[in-house]
Amino acid sequence: MSDYQTLSFEQTGAIARITLNRPDAANGMNATMTRELAAAAARCDVPATKVVLITGAGRFFCAGGDLKDFSSAPSRGAHIKGVADDLHRAISTFARCDAVVITAVNGTAAGAGFSLAVTGDLVLAAESASFTMAYTRVGLSPDGSSSYYLPRLIGIARTKQLMLTNRTLSATEAADWGLVTEVVPTDTLAARADELAEQMAATSAGSNGGVKTLLLDTFGNGLEQQMELESRLIAARAESADGREGVDAFLAKRRADFA
Known part of the structure; x- marks a missing residue:
């Protein structure tokens, strides 16, 4: 089920489940975890994976960077730069892959844990979850x-x-602010995350990837540039197998099969 020291990775059909798995260290990010997260992200960036579900083991989603690990490095700056670079590689891959990324925030999300949590395309939070940046508290x-x-x-x-x-922020406050898609009772978070993952696995990966591409670029583009991107993407989708299946299914009044 897992080839990693700090993560568990499970692939079930089109759904990849990644669990940050250092519960004794509040799932703090050390060099091994961010390196493995980048590798896991690359592993998910394939047509066969339509959904990535990210959560944490134990009471925490992720308490941020592992400061104890950072403090023991010969060069703290160089060490943290490497940790951040690997985390950023993972986030970039998740942002640009076709798979829908669901973050299921099961507890405290602090620092880089907060950062990772809100990169989800869909963000679920347990009622007991909380969100705090915490960087400047330690001078970072x-x-x-x-x-x-x-x-x-x-x-x-x-x-x-x-x-x-x-x-x-509490989970409810984070939802009110627009950081969280849905708040659910703590004891039903895993079930709701699985339900949502199954729902998204039945959709078109190419269409979902198109949505992500359009929204990722929207703030950097002018109106005409963004509309040109829209027209090119929708034309490409119309020629794709999923696009043909979706239109044909609609006209035939049947459910589309995007398998």
């Missing part, structure tokens, strides 16, 4: 794409509040 600055995603999700003012004051 944000990583894990949070300075990219948070301003786009909640605006600059709220981003500054989270990053400068280290305010902790």
Whole structure:
């Protein structure tokens, strides 16, 4: 089920399940975990994988970087740069792959754990989950794409509040702010995540990838550039097997089979 030391990885049909698996260290990110997460992300970036489900083992989703691990490195800066680079490689792969990424936040998401949690295309949170940046509390600055995603999700003012004051958001507050898709009872999070993963596995991976591409580029493009991207992508989808199946199924009044 797993070829990793700090993660568990399970592939069931079109669904890949990744569990951050250092519960005794609050699933803190050390060099091994971010390196393995990047490798797992690359493993998911294939047509056969339509959904990636990311969660944490134990009480924490992820408490951020493993400061004890960082402090023991001969060069803290060089060590943290390598950890961040691997994490960023993983996040970039997840963002640009066709698979729908679901993050199931089962507990505290702090620092890089917060950053990773909100990169999900769909973000589920247990009622007991909480979210805090926590970087400046230890004299560091944000990583894990949070300075990219948070301003786009909640605006600059709220981003500054989270990053400068280290305010902790409950799951409900995170949903109200637009960081979380759905809040569910803690004891039903895993079941709801599996249900959502199965639902998305029945959809078209190419169409989902098109949505992700359009939305990832939208803030960097002008109107005409974005519309040209839209027209090219929808034309490509119309010629694809999934596009043909979807239209034909609609006209025949049957359910599309995107297998």
